[in-house]
Amino acid sequence: MRYSLKQVQSFKSIHVPQERTILVYDRRLLRASPAFRRWAKSFPFQFPVKAGEGLKSLSSFSTFTEKVHRVVGGSANREWTVLAVGGGSVGDFAGFFASVYKRGLKLIHIPSTWLSAIDSSHGGKTALNLLGAKNQIGTFYPSQQTILVRELLLAQPAARIEDGVGELVKAAILSGGTWGRRLKRPAAKQGEWLWRNLPQAIKVKMKIVASDPFETKGVRQVLNLGHTFGHVLEAVQGLSHGAAVRQGLLFAIDVSERAGRLNEYDGMAFRNWLATLGIEQTANPVRERDARKALLHDKKRGDGQQLIFILIEKMGRVRRQSIAVERLIAIGIETGWIC
Numbered sequence: 001m002r003y004s005l006k007q008v009q010s011f012k013s014i015h016v017p018q019e020r021t022i023l024v025y026d027r028r029l030l031r032a033s034p035a036f037r038r039w040a041k042s043f044p045f046q047f048p049v050k051a052g053e054g055l056k057s058l059s060s061f062s063t064f065t066e067k068v069h070r071v072v073g074g075s076a077n078r079e080w081t082v083l084a085v086g087g088g089s090v091g092d093f094a095g096f097f098a099s100v101y102k103r104g105l106k107l108i109h110i111p112s113t114w115l116s117a118i119d120s121s122h123g124g125k126t127a128l129n130l131l132g133a134k135n136q137i138g139t140f141y142p143s144q145q146t147i148l149v150r151e152l153l154l155a156q157p158a159a160r161i162e163d164g165v166g167e168l169v170k171a172a173i174l175s176g177g178t179w180g181r182r183l184k185r186p187a188a189k190q191g192e193w194l195w196r197n198l199p200q201a202i203k204v205k206m207k208i209v210a211s212d213p214f215e216t217k218g219v220r221q222v223l224n225l226g227h228t229f230g231h232v233l234e235a236v237q238g239l240s241h242g243a244a245v246r247q248g249l250l251f252a253i254d255v256s257e258r259a260g261r262l263n264e265y266d267g268m269a270f271r272n273w274l275a276t277l278g279i280e281q282t283a284n285p286v287r288e289r290d291a292r293k294a295l296l297h298d299k300k301r302g303d304g305q306q307l308i309f310i311l312i313e314k315m316g317r318v319r320r321q322s323i324a325v326e327r328l329i330a331i332g333i334e335t336g337w338i339c
């Protein structure tokens, strides 16, 4: 896969040909990152967008595409680059645009949230939503390059660190190597801690993606670890993705134990380790009816009332298993996640 990852301290170190670049960025960054604001000034073709799920709608896509076309349509060709600066919503949206406009432009991601830096700016998935359902339209279109900019990521509010931790810990569990097993959260400078650990977490994702780039073999489904119940919490309780995934990892431990894949001793060791990383069961129980509705909406479900669930066997070993939604609900009730 043509893809490279770069980590730089500041925008000053990024050199892209500005004349043939369509800069798409989260307009909030003008305030959130003065360094970005200064750097962006010199791009002749820039298109600020409002981040969020609304951006990923068909109507905002057509408005945006027409706007870009009016400005650069006469000159843009496949040698041009879309430079997407923002969180996952901007990356999904601009990535989709890059993949279809003029039958495909070059694409560079500069993620601005921890979630996008760890996860969404790698692996090539682009997406729009349809009739309120997430990610129903999309392409596989890996960026040529993803550039992680320290001064941009560290300028995020401290509260956002929690969003990155979920995906980081997921990667650690999937990795199982020395890096994953030794992952410890410091008491201070947690942004620095995330920054230092980004390359390892991304490596874990990219290794899995490389073996199943178009999600045809099922292998890539393991990246869904912690996400099945995470999506329920996002949908029903409005938890942020990162916060929801953290809880989802704990739910996955409970299910793995009850499915006989993880013994009680190892399950407890996992929970203790997660507690040292600041991950404990804090979500309010979801009402059974809401949980069922959200689980049945999960697009990763298998046949009928079954879901493909990612079970944890040990560090570095997970297993895809088809589980009945009703079984998940019963486990959720037993373990206090569902009431």
Ligand SMILES: NC(=O)c1ccc[n+]([C@@H]2O[C@H](COP(=O)([O-])OP(=O)(O)OC[C@H]3O[C@@H](n4cnc5c(N)ncnc54)[C@H](O)[C@@H]3O)[C@@H](O)[C@H]2O)c1
Residues within 6 Å of the ligand: 026, 028, 032, 033, 051, 052, 053, 086, 087, 088, 089, 090, 091, 092, 112, 113, 114, 115, 116, 119, 120, 121, 122, 123, 124, 125, 126, 127, 134, 135, 152, 153, 155, 156, 157, 241
């Ligand atoms: N393509 C994939 O593989 C993949 C994987 C996971 C998630 N996603 C998608 O990613 C999206 C969620 O990602 P996200 O949370 O990064 O979304 P986002 O782009 O909606 O950003 C969340 C919020 O953070 C703000 N923000 C962004 N950068 C900031 C900064 N540096 N400082 C302060 N505020 C900043 C945004 O304005 C927005 O309000 C969802 O749409 C999800 O579907 C895609």
Ligand SMILES: [Zn+2]
Residues within 6 Å of the ligand: 119, 167, 227, 241, 245
């Ligand atoms: Zn995720």
